[in-house]
Amino acid sequence: MTEKNTAHISTQLIHHGYTPPPDFQAPQPGIFKASTVFFPNVAAMRQRDWKDKSAYTYGTHGTPSSFTLEERLCSLEGGKHCVLTPSGLMALAVASFAVLKSGDHILLPDNSYGPNKVLAEGELTSFGISHAYYDAMDPQDLAAKIQPNTRLVWLEAPGSVSMEFPDLIGLIKVCQSRGVLTALDNTWGAGIAFKPFDLLGDGSLSVDLTAHALTKYPSGGGDVLMGSVMTCNDELALKLKMTMSRLGVCVGPNDIESILRSLPTISLRYAAQDHSARELAQWWKGQKACVQVLHPAVEGSPGHGHWQALCAPQGVTGHAAGLFSVMLHPSLKQDQVDSFCDSLSLFKLGYSWGGPSSLVVPYNIASMRSNWPSQLQQGYLVRFSTGFEDPQDLILDLTKAVKQCLNF
Numbered sequence: 001m002t003e004k005n006t007a008h009i010s011t012q013l014i015h016h017g018y019t020p021p022p023d024f025q026a027p028q029p030g031i032f033k034a035s036t037v038f039f040p041n042v043a044a045m046r047q048r049d050w051k052d053k054s055a056y057t058y059g060t061h062g063t064p065s066s067f068t069l070e071e072r073l074c075s076l077e078g079g080k081h082c083v084l085t086p087s088g089l090m091a092l093a094v095a096s097f098a099v100l101k102s103g104d105h106i107l108l109p110d111n112s113y114g115p116n117k118v119l120a121e122g123e124l125t126s127f128g129i130s131h132a133y134y135d136a137m138d139p140q141d142l143a144a145k146i147q148p149n150t151r152l153v154w155l156e157a158p159g160s161v162s163m164e165f166p167d168l169i170g171l172i173k174v175c176q177s178r179g180v181l182t183a184l185d186n187t188w189g190a191g192i193a194f195k196p197f198d199l200l201g202d203g204s205l206s207v208d209l210t211a212h213a214l215t216k217y218p219s220g221g222g223d224v225l226m227g228s229v230m231t232c233n234d235e236l237a238l239k240l241k242m243t244m245s246r247l248g249v250c251v252g253p254n255d256i257e258s259i260l261r262s263l264p265t266i267s268l269r270y271a272a273q274d275h276s277a278r279e280l281a282q283w284w285k286g287q288k289a290c291v292q293v294l295h296p297a298v299e300g301s302p303g304h305g306h307w308q309a310l311c312a313p314q315g316v317t318g319h320a321a322g323l324f325s326v327m328l329h330p331s332l333k334q335d336q337v338d339s340f341c342d343s344l345s346l347f348k349l350g351y352s353w354g355g356p357s358s359l360v361v362p363y364n365i366a367s368m369r370s371n372w373p374s375q376l377q378q379g380y381l382v383r384f385s386t387g388f389e390d391p392q393d394l395i396l397d398l399t400k401a402v403k404q405c406l407n408f
C-alpha cells in the first residue's frame with residue numbers, strides 16, 4: 001500500500017509521481033517546451049554539453065523539438081549542422097555575425113534580398129565591417145571586387161524580385177580560388193531546386209553556409225516566421241552556435257511544431273506552386289502589356305541557361321519556386337500599374353511567399369539597384385507568387401485586371 005501523500009496540493013501537482021509510458025508513436029513528434037531543464041545531479045549540471053547535441057542544459061540551447069527540426073532540415077538541404085532563428089532575416093544576420101569581425105569586408109549581390117543590404121549598411125557598417133555590391137550575373141565583376149580583407153561573399157539564386165539566375169557554380173569557384181567564405185540565401189531553392197552542399201552531384205563543390213527563410217516553403221502557411229543557418233563545416237557550426245548562444249537567439253516550440261507539421265508536404269507544395277507559376281508566366285508571354293517575363297525556368301529569361309544547368313539537367317522539367325516577375329510596358333503610367341494590382345481579387349497585396357494565397361507586389365527597381373540591370377527591359381516590375389488556388393482561376397483574375405487597367 002502506498003503511503004498517503006501529506007504534501008500540500010500545490011506541491012503534489014508540481015512533484016507528481018505519475019509519468020506516462022514512454023513508448024508513444026504518432027505521425028507528429030512530441031513538442032517539448034522549456035526554459036528550465038532539470039539535471040539529475042550536480043555532476044550532470046557541470047558536465048553537460050549542448051553544443052554537440054548530446055544533452056540539454058537550457059531552453060535557448062535546444063530541446064528535443066528544436067534538435068528534431070534542425071536534423072530534418074539538414075536532410076532537406078544536405079547540410080550537417082543547423083541552427084534555428086526567429087526569422088529568415090535573423091538567419092542572414094547570424095551567419096554574418098558568426099564569421100565577421102571589425103576590419104572585414106563583405107560582398108553582396110546587387111540583386112540580393114533588400115534587407116540583407118540594409119543590414120550591411122546599418123549594423124555591419126557601424127561594427128566596422130565594410131561592404132560592396134557585385135553584379136551577380138558577372139563572375140568577373142565579383143572577382144574584381146574581392147579585396148585582401150574580403151571574408152564573406154553572399155550569394156542568391158535567383159536574385160530577389162528581378163529573378164535573374166546567376167552562374168552560381170562560377171561565382172562559388174571564384175570565391176574558393178580566393179579563399180573567401182560563401183553564404184547562400186537558399187530561400188528560393190529551399191533544398192529542392194538544387195543541392196547547395198553538393199552542387200555538381202559528385203561531392204566536389206559546396207557553399208560554406210546557407211541561410212533559409214523557413215517562413216516561406218517549410219512553413220507553407222503564411223503564418224510563421226523562422227529561419228535556419230546550415231553548414232557542413234564543424235568549425236563554422238561551432239561559431240554559429242556560440243554567436244546564437246551569446247546573442248540568446250532561439251525560437252519558440254509552437255512555431256517549431258508548425259514547421260514540423262508542414263515539412264512532410266514541402267516537395268508536393270513546392271511542385272504545385274512551381275507548376276502554377278510556370279502556367280501564369282507563359283500566359284504573360286502572350287500579353288501586349290508585358291515586355292519581359294522574369295522566371296528562371298522560362299526560356300529567354302535572364303540566366304535561364306544557368307537555371308537549366310543547375311536545376312533541370314538532362315532536359316527534365318526541373319524545379320523552380322512559385323515566384324516570378326513581369327516587366328510591364330514603359331508607356332503605361334504608374335497609376336495604371338497600381339490600379340492593376342489593386343483590382344486583382346485572388347492575388348492579395350502582401351510580402352513574403354510560399355503560403356496558400358497568391359500574392360502580388362509592384363516594385364520600383366530603379367530605387368533598389370545601383371544601376372538599372374542591363375538584362376532588364378525598361379518598364380514597371382510587378383512580382384507574383386502563386387499560392388494553391390487553381391491556376392485557371394488565377395488566369396481569369398489576371399485577364400480581367402489586364403483588360404480593365406493595362407490598355408494602352
Ligand SMILES: *Cc1c(COP(=O)(O)O)cnc(C)c1O
Nearest residue numbers: 087088089113187213215225226
Ligand atoms: C523572406 C526572405 C527572407 C527573410 O525571411 P523573413 O522570415 O521574412 O525574415 C530572406 N531572404 C529571402 C530571399 C526571402 O525571400
